[in-house]
Every structure is written in structure tokens, then in C-alpha cells.
Amino acid sequence: MAEVVESREQLQHLARDGALRGHTYRDLTAAGLRVPSGDFAGATFERCTLDGADFAGADFSRVTLTRVELRRAHLADAIVVRGSAADSDLTELGLVGATLDGVEWTRVQAANLDLSQARLTGCRFVGCNLYGVRASQATILKSRWHDPTPNGAAELTRARFDGAVLVDCDFRGANLFRADFTGALVLRCHFGGASLTGAVVDRARFVGCEFGGADLPDGLRGAREES
DSSP: OOOEEOSHHHHHHHHHTTOOTTOEEESOBOTTOBOTTOBOTTOEEESOBOTTOBOTTOBOTTOEEESOBOTTOBOTTOEEESOEEESOBOTTOBOTTOEEESOEEESOBOTTOBOTTOEEESOEEESOBOTTOBOTTOEEESOEEEOOSTTOOOBOTTOBOTTOEEESOBOTTOBOTTOBOTTOEEESOBOTTOBOTTOBOTTOEEESOBOTTOBOOTTTTTOOOBO
């Protein structure tokens, strides 16, 4: 039976019993908590502070985060399917090697998020701050970054996509100032109206991409797409 979990001790008891799924974790403060490979599928986190927590290898499928702090937490190799986060602080969250499918984040602070070697499919980042996100050697398919506020721009300044594979992604209007695409393979992505000023594109391949109205670095001017 689903419970409302409001203490670190209650959560740790559920972890020992392997019964973390489907509960509501509310007003919980548990900085530095360690629950590696925990199965939290279907859980809801509300107003929780979990800075520095270790959830490596966890199952966060269908997990909802609302006003949650996960600064510098670890979710390496985690599975996050159809999960969502809103009005949360995920600054420096580590998702190295994680699988994200159908994830939607809204108004999330996630500067220096680490998505290195992660795999993202069908993800949406709405009004999020992803300054300095690291997606080195990641595979990102059919995902979108945008900011619906008037004159808003998805914040991806200094994002790192070096060695990544990006397919059918939507970066329209995004701020990609000084982003690093070194050695990346970028297929059929939409950069209309985006700012790529100062972006590094050494050895990158942009195939079938749209750049209408975008501010481009020298490496892409005059050769807007490779066919």
C-alpha cells in the first residue's frame, strides 16, 4: 500500500525492505542519503531536499519531482522513463550513463548537469536552465529544448556535446553560445533562430540540419548543412 513518507528513517526502512515503489515522499530532508539501485518507480517527491544523495543505478521510471532539491546528487546509470520534474533544483546532478525516455522537465535549474554517455529519447526541457550541461558522448534522439516565455531562449550556454550523436532534435531559438560540438554527429536537427556564436564545431558533422535565422560560428558559415 502506498504511503506518505516524511522522514529519512522511514525511507531507509522501506529501502531495507525493497519497498520504495509508488510512495509519496513529502517534506523530506535527507542530504547525502545513499540508496544505490533503489526501485522508486511510480513515486512522487514533493518539497524534498536530497542534495548529494546517491541513487546510482536506481529506477526512477514514472517518478514525479515537484520543488525538489537534488543538487550534486548521483543518478549514474539510472533508468528514468516517463518521469517529470517541475520547479526543482537539479544543479550539478550526475546522470552519467543514464537512460532517459519520455522525460519532461519544466522550470528546472540544472546548471552543469552531467549527461555524459547518457541516452535520451523523446525528452522535453521547458524553460530550464541548462548552462554548462555536459552531454559528452551522449546519444540524444527526438528531444527538444525551448523556453515559452516572451523573448525566452533555452539556456544551453557552454553546453558540451563533444562526441555526441544528436538526431531529430529541436534547438529552435536556444542559446548555444560557446557550446562545444567537437566531433559530434548532428542529424536532421533544427537550429532555427538559435545563437551558436562562438560554438566549437571542429570535426563535427551537421547533416540535414536547419539553420534559418541562426547566429552561426565561423565553422558553419557558408556551409550551413552537409548533404
